[in-house]
Amino acid sequence: MRRPRHASVLFVSVAIIVTSALVTAGCGRGPDESQAVTPVEPTQADAPPPSVAPSADVANEIVVVLAPEAPADTIDYLADVSLPRTYTAGPNDSLAAIAKEQFGTTRPWSGSVAKLNPELRYVQPIQEPNIWSLIEPGSDVTLPDLERRTSITAQVSGGTSVVEVAAPFYPSVGERTLARIADANPHLNLARLPANTPVLFPDVNHVQLLRLRPGQDASQVVARLSFMGGVELASVNYTAARLEESVTVDRNVLAQAKSGYDISGLRDDWFVAPLGADKIVEEDMVLTSPVAVAILDSGLDFSHPDFAQNLWTNTASHEDATTDASVHGFDFADREGTPTDTIPTSHGTHVAGIVSARVLGTVSRAFAPARLDPYIKLMILRVADDNGVVTLEAIMSALEYAQANGARIVSGSWTTFRSGPLREYFSRYPGLLTVVAAGNGDRQTINGQTVNIGYNVDTRETFPGSFKLPNMITVGALGPDANVSFFSNHGAGTVHILAPGVEIRSTLRTGSSTQRAYGRMSGTSQATPFTTLAAAILMAKKGLLTAQAVKQRILDTADVISGLEPPVSAGRLNLLKAISIDQDLVELTDGSYLRGTLRGPGVRFAAAPAECSGAPVLDRSGERIGRVIAQSGNMPAVALARNGRREGWVCDGSITMATRGGDVTRPLSQVRDIIWRGVRGRE
16 A cells, blocks of 8 residues: 655655646746647557556546646646645644645635635634634644645756756746746856755646545546646556566576576676676776766665665755665655665665676676775665556656756666657656666466566567667667577667676675675566666766767677577677777777777778778768777678768778787787777767
8 A cells, every 4th residue: 555645755856747648838937938738638558558457546646747827727626636635724824824835825726725624713803714814723624635845956966057957847948947046046156066066946846646536537537637727747647567577587487488598507697708897907997977876666775785885865955864765765656765675576676786786896806896886876766666566656756856866877677558648758858868678578378387478579569668769778688698588578679788687696685784695586677787887887987978978889889799589779788898988999809808099090991892992081080980890701891980880891901009008900800899989979
């Protein structure tokens, strides 16, 4: 059962819910800052699938966002359909004072409250009561089940501006909006803010969770609200999202799935080599910029000693900083401050250990906690309850919290239903790199054995992975046989990259501050945080990289696996190639690497060997060339440049690299891959 809503979370968590019944209006904004959107009728495609129907308690909840000057008839309707709550009047309370305190504004809320309380007692003597008349202290006042807040405190992290952070919270950020923000922060110079400075954003419309009176139909209420004045957003609070549960991988399952490998002798660190992590040395891991990574999952075991030094801490002043754990994130599943992982499978704690590179740190000093922990900080946002159920409101509130509190990356290993408006909601945060799981297929019974079998999400979509947003990476699971795991969803047009996802050893719940618990789990939930880790290291090395640039870098440097079936768009995640943003990198055919600076502007590149005579140089500065996969045998070379992918022929006979030990020249026949330090496109 859902616990009562914790009112103080609204001060730091704003969720602008985009849903199947949606209307956006620029009410209360000036003509230069308004946006008008035609109301959208609810569609069958935006409803949860029948197999994941909302539970009874959540089906009677809706989520609404109101414009600053919502008209009286809208407020009256909300008051009529809302489950009532009781407020006890104090010695100086009037309807106007109560409306101001509870809803952020006097009119028209005071009128609606008056209609709900026709028999209210007032202080005598009094002629004819009005909204300013003092109410008899101790009187019970019936209110709608809403608590509005009109501002948030958001952190402006290094590499971002006030405008970028504020943009998702307003219809547009023009001169008037900036002036209001400046007036609310007279002690700050908004043009020159130190990293992670808390900034008060006024006049922000918060998500409001409204529980309905018995007998009210949530879908009908949303449908009516979508055409009423001042309603910016409205939705049923669906519970149509689920954590991706760990997949069973044993000899029987592998046999029925017809997988070409055996796990009986699988090492705990088998995934290190496929990631290229065994080739990473300390000089590759010079980090300079702290990065907050928001993990939207089942929470974290805060007693586990592996997380003593790498938790993000909320520096903004807010009402929820009552315990050590509550300042490291928030629990949006139960609306309580401490996002503790209580799910039996330890899903969130396992994911957090992968993002933290805990197992990688046991095999390479380059990933030692002392090196990573000051820079990769975990923001723990619990969105899944103990049954793995995730509500729409929990996802949206957590995303807003991440944006407001300076996160650069969001990692999510859950799937939900198709929704065009939900896609629009995700797209409101282009500065957040969102890394999501492709999904673990369908459970099937094969010869009496239950097996998860992945499917093609190009033809059968799964969300949020199928939203295909510029700042979103969809991750599938790689098996020990260097192919797509049997349970992983796939699709060359949707799934971007593969990362290890079979029998991954990571942290588990301990229940004791003196224990160090570890265990294996399998799924795209395990593949996703490896990609999140790569993104976090990139941003920690070069803090000004945009979400889109980091995504491009990760995909451009993926290892292309010949014969990969079924295919994905980029290939296999290679940590070393992805994070080499501060040096050029050459992979040789013997598996070793040269690090340093490539001599010359680029490579001579032609469409075919016969055209090499007089071939132009593919210039790394002008073309923003990022990578050349050298040709082998009769296979052409592949170049990735700003203007896209090219196939052709490298006409140079050798390359020269300036290394710490001096210039090193290698014939092209010994070169497998060339990675330039820059990223193609906009950084």
